[in-house]
Amino acid sequence: MATTVTRGLGRQQSAEACVTPGIWPKLSAVSQEPVLELEAVTFRRGDQQILRGIDLTVRSGEHWALLGPNGAGKSTVLGFLGAETFPSSGVVRVLGEQLGRVELAALRRRIGHVNPRHRLRSALTVRDVVITGITGTIELPMRWEPSRADLKRAGDLVELLGLGHRAEHLWPTLSQGERGRTLIARALAGDPELLLLDEPSTGLDLAAREQLLDTVDLLDQTHPGLTSVLVTHHLEELPTTTTHAALLRDGRLVAAGPVGEVLTGELVSAAFSHPIAVGREDGRWTARAVRRTGRP
């Protein structure tokens, strides 16, 4: 089966179709099942064309980063992947189910969505927030008691995410970093096949960001086979376990494929419409503006 790599502003091409000696990097054979498939997807609101034809395939066990400038369309794409938004045209398949032909609630139970704008209103403890990942609700359901297995599952995830000492602390008293890790534990509580992370590092200080990235990296070992898609503006916020990247600009894919082939200075500069130098050390990425030489 051909893998998918996009370069330029066109549609994804098969490996056979896009390999030109000396230009296209060698592509590894891919055998995993597609978990997410977007085919010619567009999205329109009023007279604004937000997505202009996106083709993307994400396979089982891959960890994707979705990058691009403000307003590029990243959150809109994540809305499809979370079975929350429908495209205006084109086909979106999530975990093998085509949006528009599937019961959304059942599909959403198979997806863990880490949303920093979590709408929790009441003062639940960290443990209870994690339990809401099992019930698939924002608050704890009325007249419902967690089973011993539920409590154990929530407790194990609280420990895994390094929140054991905060298990009984209330949501409003948590730091941003603690909330982020609580939301990852909550997303994992439903035993998802797909994990979506929407700008998980937003608002975190340096140490909290690094802890969160370590946590995401750890999932590669604790939850092998889990597929993930992480949205961010910043290359520095990519976990080292990121396997693939997609660059969006103005509602189009600039490039999509293996992370080392997509996060180049040339392609990142094209996506952000600015000359950017990209670096990679020990699996972590850096990006900075290219300075013009001879500047006073």
Ligand SMILES: Nc1ncnc2c1ncn2[C@@H]1O[C@H](COP(=O)(O)OP(=O)(O)OP(=O)(O)O)[C@@H](O)[C@H]1O
């Ligand atoms: N429901 C909507 N109605 C009208 N415009 C919308 C709607 N949803 C998104 N947009 C517009 O679509 C464009 C893409 O939005 P989106 O949030 O997907 O971008 P983004 O890449 O996630 O941006 P950011 O990095 O700033 O979060 C923006 O111009 C936004 O204002």
